[in-house]
Amino acid sequence: MSPVCRLRERRLAPLLKGVRTDASRSPPLIRLHWPVKWVVPVMPKAFKVGALTARPHVRGGVPSGRWQVDVPDNLTLSGKRKRVMFPSAREAEQGARAILLEVQLNGGYGRLPQQDCITPSLAEVAEHWVRDQQVRVDAGKKRKSSLVTNLYQLAPILKAMGHLPIDELSRRRLDAYQAERAGVGRKPETINCEIALLAQVQAWAVEQDIIKKVVTTDRLPIEPKEPLVLTPAEAVALLTHIPEHLRPFVRLLMETGCRFGEAANLRWRQVDLDAGEARIERRSDWGPKSRYSIRTLLLSPALCVALSERKVSPDAFVFEGRKAGRPIDDIRCAMRAATRAAGITRRGQLANVRPKDLRACFATWQASSGVRERIVQSLLGHAPGTKVTKRHYEHPTKPEERAASAALWDQLGPMQ
Known part of the structure; x- marks a missing residue:
């Protein structure tokens, strides 16, 4: 090979880095004919999926073979535009449709920044739980007397732990609460009912995606009572x-x-x-x-x-x-x-x-x-x-x- 051809090959190498050599896939094989003036790879065209755009990913002016989906800032929860990568155009289209569904369900794509996520206190969550239970009472799904009982059971819980963020509840705190209630003379049956109600409030918070899991502890042992049956x-x-x-x-x-x-x-x-x-x-x-x-x-x-x-x-x-x-x-x-x-x-x-x-x-x-x-x-x-x-x-x-x-x-x- 002549020195001129070697020089032309070195100059052309960066342009041919992302070009595939398999003729069965796109982009098609580019045949070289000497002397070569310029060789430009054939790139697939971008396409729209709703408000999203899927396009080939390019790095340093050369296609990388992957695809990216651009999510505008008005569709993200963080308020910043995002770029999501996919290995192929087909997967990029499917991913774009999944992103649009998430935007429709959650009001945006992605998660809020950590500094914007303020976990509510147990008292605030309990307040919203009571409102939800009142709706159930109005709909005839729960008895009013049961809700009144729940309010009495919630009072000592909120007095002891209502100021805590609900995600800071731990088994040790619940054990300490049980010891405190037992110390003032409350019966194990009463304390167990209060802990069970706290678990019910936490389960509602999990359904609302406020916390990830329910924190509970063991029930206090109850001594069996002799039944009173009259003759x-x-x-x-x-x-x-x-x-x-x-x-x-x-x-x-x-x-x-x-x-x-x-x-x-x-x-x-x-x-x-x-x-x-x-x-x-x-x-x-x-x-x-x-x-x-x-x-x-x-x-x-x-x-x-x-x-x-x-x-x-x-x-x-x-x-x-x-x-x-x-x-x-x-x-x-x-x-x-x-x-x-x-x-x-x-x-x-x-x-x-x-x-x-x-x-x-x-x-x-x-x-x-x-x-x-x-x-x-x-x-x-x-x-x-x-x-x-x-x-x-x-x-x-x-x-x-x-x-x-x-x-x-x-x-x-x-x-x-």
Whole structure:
């Protein structure tokens, strides 16, 4: 090769650096014919995908073989234009469409700069969570009483940790909160409910893309409590010592197993004394616990006679409280006095019989009588197949335990 040709080849080398030599791909093979004046590679043309432009990437005046998608500043969250690289034109087109979808969903492409991301405090997140729950209450997806309970549970949490950024919650802080609450005499059940509510607020924050994960800790151990189940004889004695104006109400709890709120909010238009029925249903001012709680209570003839003497207008409450036009709200003092007068004790101490215990008594009495579990669930207003009925309401009675033990003793026989 002559010196002139070598000189021309050295000058042409930078221009041919990005030229492909495979004729099956683009850009096509460039054939050289000597003498060569200038050789310019054939470059693909840029194309538009919506507001984005995809073009071949060029470095030092030479195509690199890759493609770039230019994202203008008005489509990025940071306010600065971005350049996204792709290995081929086809992938550049697909990537541009994905970028446009992200802009449509998030209002921009990319992430905000770190200095612009201010994590809200736990109190601020809790405020927005409460507003969201209020919307659920208005839509009928959550009971108002449940939201009121949540507000009471949130109060000590926000007092202790409300000033902290929500992403600074840690297991150690939650453990310290549990120790602090236990130190002021709060029961483990109460503390566990508060921690569970805090996890619920954090889960909502994760859904809103405020934080990345939920921080929680172990539940405090709870000592098992001996269930309080009255015998039918004890129930009769208790009912005898209940004040006369409260006796039909307590009798209704005993023989139907309904919840306290269901009985207290019962109106006369829901009661049919001729048929011996009372309908638990949703109203504009009150609603049952769940859709399975909507059911018909069966009333005994004795209870119907006692209620017929109290019947007034259809819109009035069947069991009015001390204030006119308001339902009965608390009978714990009367229950405690009747328990003392009836002499109901457990382990040598006066039993603490609460209205909710009568619901468990009803479920246990029905199960002991051989009533099928599905029937008991229907009478209690539980979902079919739920484990709540057996776990929390049906309890073994002392006579049943003694009978089971006595049967085994008979099989074992006397001591040799």
